[in-house]
Amino acid sequence: MVQAYNFLASWQLFPEKSNYENGVVPKSGIYRLEATDSAKTLRIFHNRVLPDNTSLAAEYQVLADGERNKPQDPALGDTVEVYIPDGLNLDIRFYRSEQIHLQVHHEILPNGYLQLTQKGTREDGSTYTNQEIYHKQLSVLPYSASVSGAVIRPTKEGMIKHKALTAMEEQTNMQLEQIRKQIELLALQAQEIQKRKDLSMLIYEAKLSFKPQIGQTYYLYERKDGTHLLSLVAPKEWGANGPFKQFLAAVQLLADHTWKEL
Helix, strand or coil, rough: HHHHHCCEEEEEHHHHHECCCCCCCCCCCEEEECCCCCCCCCEEEEEEECCCEEEEEEEEEEECCCCCEECCCCHHHCCEEEEEEEEEEEEHHHHEEEEEEEEEEEECCCCCEEEEEEEEEECCCCEEEEEEEEEEEECCCCCCCCCCCCCCCCCHHHHHHHHHHHHHHHHHHHHHHHHHHHHHHHHHHHHHHHHHHHHHHHHHHCCCCCCHHHHHHEEECCCCCCCCEEECHHHHHCCCCCCCEEEEEEEEECCCCEEEEE
């Protein structure tokens, strides 16, 4: 149970960070793990509020001795086992007919969040994966999370921390989204500049019999010998026997002496 210490807390759901393949993502939720006085049993509370304001609550206990044992609620499975390989991972596996029909994997992420991954089997035999992300609750609930639990009184310090955490999360997410959009814009601008550069290199290697003027439209051709020709004459003006293999693009000289395709 020593390795389970990091998980023993009350956790609050991030709905926007969660993903469900079975059912709908709750709009809020509390997940709490406790150790009993004997330190051999994990007590788990899972409370969720669905988008239609339906409230779902589950509570069960499992022995954390690494051995298979019968769960308190037979509906959960024939047997259950808890596997804790280290202080960052914890597995609860429910078996039915010697097969795992529900696995709840807990992982403490590098940012301190709890990632809860539920892998189960639907009634039709198909499998699903639901993933939830939680952050540690700062003990600001003005009510008990279970019927038998002690009332938790909000403290001034706890409320301040909770508000600060919420504001920090919103602000950093907004800033990261702005940076992501800026990166995408810069990438598009870089692609456009590279495209103009490649076109400009091609044109400056082409045969020129005049001095190009900024803003003027010209026509780029590939000649039959593989070289290129920049001309003031549009394709339709050449007629059927133009002195080129193919027309490539209408182009325009910009003020920075790069060329863009029209």
